[in-house]
Amino acid sequence: AGPSDAHSHYTSAFVNHKAGMDGVDKAHVRRVVDEMSKNSAHYRNESRKEAKVEAKIREMRAARARLTPERLARYQQTVDEKVKTLERARDVSRTWIHVDMDAFYAAVHTLEDPSLANIPMAVGGIGMISTANYVARAFGVRSAMPGFIAKKLCPNLTFVKPDFARYARYAALAREVFRAFDPDFDALSLDEAFLDVTRYLKTRGVDAETAARDLRAEVRLKTGGLTCSAGVAPNRRLAKVCSDANKPDGQMVLANDREAVVDFVTPLPVRKVSGVGKVQERVLAAFGMTTCGEIFERRSTLAALFSETAFESLLAASMGVGTETRPERARRPDPGEGARKSLSQERTFAPTADRRVLERQVAELAEEVSRSLAEEGVVARAVTLKIKRAT
DNA sequence: TGCACTAAC
DNA sequence: GCAGGTTAGTGCA
Numbered sequence: 001a002g003p004s005d006a007h008s009h010y011t012s013a014f015v016n017h018k019a020g021m022d023g024v025d026k027a028h029v030r031r032v033v034d035e036m037s038k039n040s041a042h043y044r045n046e047s048r049k050e051a052k053v054e055a056k057i058r059e060m061r062a063a064r065a066r067l068t069p070e071r072l073a074r075y076q077q078t079v080d081e082k083v084k085t086l087e088r089a090r091d092v093s094r095t096w097i098h099v100d101m102d103a104f105y106a107a108v109h110t111l112e113d114p115s116l117a118n119i120p121m122a123v124g125g126i127g128m129i130s131t132a133n134y135v136a137r138a139f140g141v142r143s144a145m146p147g148f149i150a151k152k153l154c155p156n157l158t159f160v161k162p163d164f165a166r167y168a169r170y171a172a173l174a175r176e177v178f179r180a181f182d183p184d185f186d187a188l189s190l191d192e193a194f195l196d197v198t199r200y201l202k203t204r205g206v207d208a209e210t211a212a213r214d215l216r217a218e219v220r221l222k223t224g225g226l227t228c229s230a231g232v233a234p235n236r237r238l239a240k241v242c243s244d245a246n247k248p249d250g251q252m253v254l255a256n257d258r259e260a261v262v263d264f265v266t267p268l269p270v271r272k273v274s275g276v277g278k279v280q281e282r283v284l285a286a287f288g289m290t291t292c293g294e295i296f297e298r299r300s301t302l303a304a305l306f307s308e309t310a311f312e313s314l315l316a317a318s319m320g321v322g323t324e325t326r327p328e329r330a331r332r333p334d335p336g337e338g339a340r341k342s343l344s345q346e347r348t349f350a351p352t353a354d355r356r357v358l359e360r361q362v363a364e365l366a367e368e369v370s371r372s373l374a375e376e377g378v379v380a381r382a383v384t385l386k387i388k389r390a391t
Numbered sequence: 392t393g394c395a396c397t398a399a400c
Numbered sequence: 401g402c403a404g405g406t407t408a409g410t411g412c413a
Contacts, residue, residue: 036402036403037403040402040403041403042403043403045403046403049396052396124404125402125404126401126402127402127403127404128403128404128405129404130400130404143400144403144404145403146402146403146404147402147403148401148402148403149402149403151402188399188400189399189400190400191400192400274398274399275397275398275399276398277397277398277399278397278398279396279397279398280397280398307410307411309409309410309411310410310411340407341407341408341409342406342407342408343406343407344405344406344407345405345406346404346405346406347404347405348403348404348405382392382393384393384394
């Protein structure tokens with residue numbers, strides 16, 4: 001649907017194409033989600049946010065209309081400098097692998113209960129789904145979807161309660177494998193990691209394709225059957241895009257070659273780049289920019305309309321430039337880079353105006369936060385209370 | 392420094 | 401009748 005169809009924006013979060021959704025009737029999913037959404041407080045809140053983004057787009061259009069050719073030329077100059085700097089610093093000599101476990105939580109449960117293998121199943125509950133197996137995805141069920149909508153799409157859907165201790169055990173098994181390829185690998189979450197395999201490839205004398213294949217086979221073996229997907233590229237940003245390209249149980253290798261990188265990135269939808277979400281995608285689309293190639297072409301306009309940081313990260317992404325070096329990780333107690341900056345607990349409950357119920361909630365959450373702080377042996381400098389209203 | 396918002400898992 | 405929880409970062413006042 002076009003960007004003027006108000007409902008399409010809202011539902012698009014669930015009909016965006018994802019791995020395992022090839023045969024999904026998207027129009028049907030849209031109808032079901034729409035039907036269940038309208039009249040809800042959540043929907044009204046989404047619409048309000050929607051209107052805000054639209055207002056921002058109108059402002060940016062006005063700013064573009066005011067742009068004189070002279071100013072645009074000036075932007076062009078500084079932008080060209082930035083392109084030159086990025087191009088000079090571009091390094092395609094390193095090899096990164098991004099590993100991403102397939103439907104991780106769901107796969108762990110299936111491993112321990114094989115009867116879940118061929119039935120539609122989702123980890124989560126009626127409120128929210130964290131992940132769904134591929135049988136359920138064929139019905140349009142996906143992560144971040146409320147369970148009651150998923151149930152409407154797939155009435156036979158089985159819910160399984162999350163069990164993080166279990167996931168952590170399997171993650172540890174996978175990480176042992178990662179360590180053999182890069183002792184200093186960087187875990188992004190329980191089911192994702194970045195590995196710098198430059199050294200591994202050199203000392204073993206194997207190519208990236210083989211290394212990724214070996215890595216995946218080893219993960220499957222050591223976890224007792226969990227599959228993962230891998231992306232290989234000269235930097236982390238691209239490796240992450242590549243791991244998604246042939247999901248599930250697949251891999252993609254992007255060569256250590258500037259031409260290959262540019263050819264890959266030019267037709268790539270910006271939304272695929274980590275860090276570009278629903279809102280930025282919408283704003284860019286309003287100016288006719290969907291792919292990285294289009295962003296690069298219109299870079300002076302982009303520089304004029306976006307903040308400096310937003311512009312710089314989009315420009316680098318559009319050129320396929322990313323982090324090639326291992327990010328510095330500070331030691332745990334060091335309050336510098338890498339140290340925790342916040343710690344929180346929140347819970348959604350049935351709307352109530354009863355003071356005592358609310359005070360009870362705050363007291364319980366405060367207790368939990370206090371316990372976590374004590375466990376880590378830290379004290380807080382500031383306290384934030386988040387209030388969510390029924391509206 | 393605080394708030395609202397975006398984004399990721 | 402049912403729309404999560406945790407952490408980080410940005411942009412603005």
